[in-house]
Amino acid sequence: MSKHILESLTLPGTLASLSSIGNYVMKVAAAAGIDKSAAYRLRLAVDEIATNCVVHGYDEGGLEGMLYLGGSIDDKTLTVYIEDTAMPYDPRQTPAPDDLDVPLEEREIGGLGVFLALRGVDQFEYEYVNGRNRSIFIMNRTSDDKPKAG
Amino acid sequence: MAFNANLEVTDKGTGKITLSGELDASVAPLFRAEVEKAVAQKVKRLALVMDGLDYMSSAGLRALIFAKQKMGANTDVYIIGAQESVMETLTMTGFHNSVIILDSYDAAKIEG
Numbered sequence: 001m002s003k004h005i006l007e008s009l010t011l012p013g014t015l016a017s018l019s020s021i022g023n024y025v026m027k028v029a030a031a032a033g034i035d036k037s038a039a040y041r042l043r044l045a046v047d048e049i050a051t052n053c054v055v056h057g058y059d060e061g062g063l064e065g066m067l068y069l070g071g072s073i074d075d076k077t078l079t080v081y082i083e084d085t086a087m088p089y090d091p092r093q094t095p096a097p098d099d100l101d102v103p104l105e106e107r108e109i110g111g112l113g114v115f116l117a118l119r120g121v122d123q124f125e126y127e128y129v130n131g132r133n134r135s136i137f138i139m140n141r142t143s144d145d146k147p148k149a150g
Numbered sequence: 151m152a153f154n155a156n157l158e159v160t161d162k163g164t165g166k167i168t169l170s171g172e173l174d175a176s177v178a179p180l181f182r183a184e185v186e187k188a189v190a191q192k193v194k195r196l197a198l199v200m201d202g203l204d205y206m207s208s209a210g211l212r213a214l215i216f217a218k219q220k221m222g223a224n225t226d227v228y229i230i231g232a233q234e235s236v237m238e239t240l241t242m243t244g245f246h247n248s249v250i251i252l253d254s255y256d257a258a259k260i261e262g
Contacts, residue, residue, distance in 0.1 A: 022172065022174070022205070037238075040205070043205070044239070051207065051208075051209070055175070100244035101247070104219075109212050112211055112212070116242065119242065
C-alpha cells in the first residue's frame, strides 16, 4: 500500500487562519479525489475543531500558539490532522447537544461544532502527544477516486 | 471566497439579509451586525437569502440562534435558496424546524 505524505501547514492560532485552513483541506481533498459533499463535510469538521482550538484552547486559556496541519493519502483513505499546544482537551468528551428538537431561542449553543465535526467524517481520532492535542480526521476514498497528484 | 452580508429592509418591514461567500467564525460578526441593524429598524420578519452562500459552519448556526433570540420567538425567520450542503447542516442540527425554508424569495409568501 503506498502512502503519500501531505505537505504540512503551520498557521497562527487565530480565527483569521480559518480560511487558509479551509483552502488547505479542499486542496488535499481534491488531490485524494474526494467527492464534493464529502470534501465539504471534511472542511467543516476541521474548521469546527480549529475554531475550538482558537477560542477555547488559546483565547479562553489566555494562551497564544500555532495550529499545525498535515496528513496523508493512501489507497483507501485521506487522513488530515490538526494540532495545537493549548491545554489537553479531547473533543470527543464534549457533551453532544441533547436539544436538537428544541426551538432555537431556547437552545444551548455549546457542542454544535463538535457534533458536526464528529458526524461529518468517516473516522475521528484524538491523541495527546508531545504536548500537543491532535485531532485526526479520516475520510474513505471510494473506488472511483483517483489521486490527482503523483 | 470573501464573506458578505447585506441588509435591505423592504417597505413591508422584511429584513432581507443577503449572505454570500463563506461563513465561518472569523466573519460571523459581520452577519450578526446586520441582524442587529435589522432589529434596530424593528423589522417584522427576517429573510436570509443564501443562494450565494457556499459554506456555513456552526458559527452561522449560532448567529441564527442570536437572530431568533433578538427578534423574539414569534418572529418568522426565512431561509431562502440554501445550497445543499448548507441545508444538510441545518437539518442535521434540527434548525430546519425553527425556520421557514424557501427555494426563492417569494414576496407574496413572505410578506402576505
